[in-house]
Amino acid sequence: MTNKPMYRQIADTLRQQVQSGELKPGDALPTESALQAQFGVSRVTVRQALKQLTAEAIIESIQGSGSYVKAERVNYDIYQLTSFYEKLADREVETHSEVQVFEVISADETLAERLALKAGDKAWHVKRVRFIKQKAVTLEETWMPLALFPDLTWEVMENSKYQFIEQVKKMAIDRSEQEIVPVMPGAEVIAALAVDPAQPVLEKISRGFLQDGRVFEYSRNTFRSDDYKFTLVAKRRH
DSSP states (O other): OOOSOHHHHHHHHHHHHHHTTSSOTTOBOOOHHHHHHHHTOOHHHHHHHHHHHHHTTSEEEETTTEEEEOOOOEEEETTOOOOHHHHHHTTTOOEEEEEEEEEEEEOOHHHHHHHTOOTTOEEEEEEEEEEETTEEEEEEEEEEETTTOTTOOHHHHHSOHHHIIIIISOOOEEEEEEEEEEEOOOHHHHHHHOOOTTSOEEEEEEEEEETTSOEEEEEEEEEOTTTEEEEOOOOOOO
């Protein structure tokens, strides 16, 4: 027999499942209703247990989605053009993207300037949400010159565009010019990433260049600030 309060017993059980690997980083916990039924307790007791595990940084709750085993932050080198998939592959983390928009548009003057095109030239416009397991972590909106990528497909954008550019198109990527700023999330970001409306998110605005100087993409990426950290390496020129 144990004299521990039930909420602590529930927390202990879930903590052990995480420590043993039965529940892995990014896995969803059972719903509050399922935990109520499993342990024969009230919703208040279940929430006390989840609150304790949240305070211990073992789990995190996502508004409108549920509770998840807290994943290690993804480190993102802002000077390295590495795909979402390649970055996590060596950690055996399950990832996928859901494409929301895939269309060809006529570039207005602003977009034409960003892609080094002429106003009216055609460009791909793609919007996708990127996931670590079941958890949405990034909302990405990308524009790419149609003339450079007439064979771009929906399937490519479900995976790695950089792999497509370098391995399929045989184009050499030179660099990415990026700006990262904290912003308050708008309605679209709140819905896509299930973030707290009062919590800032990170927005990364970037332009990618090929070795021959052509601009191959202009992108706006919005990241959950609790899932990503960015590394900046500055080197002194001799």
